[in-house]
Amino acid sequence: MNINYLASLIAVIVLFLLVYVGVEAAGLRYFFGVLLPYLAVIIFIIGFVKKIVGWAKTPVPFRIPTTCGQQETLSWIKPAKIDNPTTGSGVFVRMLLEILCFRSLFRNTKMELREGDKLSYEWEKWLWLFALAFHYSFLTVLLRHLRFFLEPVPGCVKFLESIDGFLQIGLPGIMISGIILLAALLFLLLRRILIPQIKYISLASDYFPLFLIIGIAITGILMRYFTRVDIAGIKELTIGLVTFHPTVPDGGIGGLFYVHLFFVSVLIAYFPFSKLMHLGGIFMSPTRNLTTDTRATRHINPWNYDVKVHTYEEYEEEFREKMIGAGLPVEKES
């Protein structure tokens, strides 16, 4: 047993018990339904902004993009405008591909030693595919949830739902995003547990968000397909939250919803202090978001300072005799 995923799993179970008992036994509906969500959002906003501002305030002393293609040099050599971008628009496309398509991850290969001594590198698309599936399905689910916060429900959200539910099986109709989300989460979790190298590098803080989001997904799916929850009551609460007139409808909503909401609150509050901040970091990574025209345009280092150097004069002073002897020109003859 691995302490890291065990600890994370236990943490999520404890959280579950906390809210379930808190709501069902102690009746802390207002606490879990209103106070904690507000608190989580406040922590999220402050934490997120602080982190981003902290990064943004830190100087970029050198322009160190990783060049992943031909540089722009002689006019007749075709430069890689996106992978080695010398212009802002090149960088923009590079970043767009990185953020929307996970381009670098797409390059992923798997190394193997074959026939005893032959190295091979095979294209490894699964991590890329499931990472993409996870992020996009999560985004879809998130956007779908706007229906709980907006009245009337905007057309685009309804449209998204109709695409998401295109399979039209069952009643209520199956939303494909939820299924993909859960499948992708399981993939990401299993690879951490089953691939020895990945298991070796994984920390509790890698498992925790996975378990937490799995918890969110499962409670969501349970509510939608398996138990009867009071949708109107839930919407009353969520609308109340966003309009700053929080109310907790009496009864009906059920513990499951509070678990769902609590998990989401924990995730939001945890976000700025965790690796999940890659959401912000990806935009600011200096190996990706800078132009590579470093020999054509001077980059300024705000804290550049003078250093002690060994000057030519000092050099000549030490070697003058020898230089003269060898017929090398000197500044001073003696």
Add this chain to the structure above:
Amino acid sequence: MSEPRPDELIRKMEHKPHQKGWMDTPVNIRKGMYCYASNPKSVEYLGLPNARAWNPLDVDWKLPPDWQEIIHKGFRERLDKFRSFKIFMDVCVRCGACADKCHFFIGTGDPKNMPVLRAELLRSVYRNDFTIAGKILGKIAGAREMTIDVLKEWWYYLFQCTECRRCSVFCPYGIDTAEITIMGRELLNLLGLNIDWIATPVANCYRTGNHLGIQPHAYKDMLDFFVEDIEEVTGVKVEPSFNRKGADILFITPSGDVFADPGTYTAMGYLILFHYLKDMGLDITWSTYASEGGNFGFFTSHETMKRLNKKMYAEAKRLGVKWILGGECGHMWRVINQYMDTMNGPADFLEAPVSPITGTKFENARSTKMVHIAEFMADLIKHKKLKLDPSRNDHLKVTYHDSCNPARGMGILEEPRYVINNVCNHFYEMPSNTIREQTFCCGSGAGLNAGENIELRMAGGFPRANAVKHVHQKYGVNMLACICAVDRAALPPLMDYWVPEVGVTGLTELVANALIVPGEAERTTDLRGEELQGKEEAEDA
């Protein structure tokens, strides 16, 4: 100590990590895998901290009493100064995409050579010292305190990274473990924990202008030897000039090529090329003061890099040249391309580089004012300014190794290939996952080209050698071309070890072999004195 045989080394490459967690697996500093400690004289000469004799195998590393405080403060300072460092400390998701991209992990199987884990060595301390989660949750949050064992682990693994940046190509957030290694080595240097293969070249370079400590008269002597050798092979007498004021162009190249085979043939190539171009209007000088293109300061700290690099512009200014031409070198070009102008510019006393032979304006170098010899030669060939006989390289079946820094810190990929294709008739690429931006390191970069860590070097160079072996077996490749002086020193033993029968050459050597110099005698050998194909039979008949 006898190094392991290739088959023994392969057997060691189990890529299965230990059962115990990495934080609970203490570092084992093993012979053959580490470089000797810095010589105190070299550290002192540079005025860097804590100069003293020490031995990595000793328990006591003779650290200053407040070393933890020094590391903590140094860490803080770098987090505040480098956005790269801060973001890379924060955003890694441990997806593992970088894990099997590192030649040291592939070649040693040591899990701490996975780039992500190399970075975690620092990140764990970062969490402990600078993050809320780490402070509250400790080990569960992946945090650990800075202890002497952690410090030793840093040292061992930060000098098992060649700062090649291959990992950063694959990371979804562009996390560059080389950058983290650079920061880590800076911190280690605050405690005087450098390796001698870096510290002494740096001190040499500071004093004599080059890593090898070649004094000015000796530098000239060495080039004069080449002049004689060239005359023997070609019948032409070349006349290089040194420290000459008023020349149009200053030429700077790594001193390694002046010093040892096979780099020497590349140096001879420069001399022949410049001689050839002289009548066409090339007015170029060498310098004994700026007699080093490379910059081992880069492997020490940003400040040391700047101190050494400063000479290039200073000498260009003193001599009053218009621009600088740079020779074949890897990390030298990362420094020039991404650091020099920022650190020691603006070079407003120079002019935007224009080729005196073709009139081509090197727009891409208009601010730095420094042009790469491969760019320069590609331009010459494109304009048909070089009379070439590629058949003089027919005894060679050539493949090309993209050196890490020019590939991933610059992107000079096509120029050398264009040149090779024009001076050689037999050129074969290695598999696509091992060249261009995905190229594999020679295993000896970033100052690790020592003798005592030969096992590490052979293991780290395994992926590169393996790809060479592939084209060697498939096409009979017998020559590995590169544009890096460290490669020219590091790859020959690597080839001997993994793929005997493959030699190593610089680009300019190939050019000089093919170049038909006016007034030359008929060549029967290449620059190395090896018989040219067709010539033996002709002589026999």
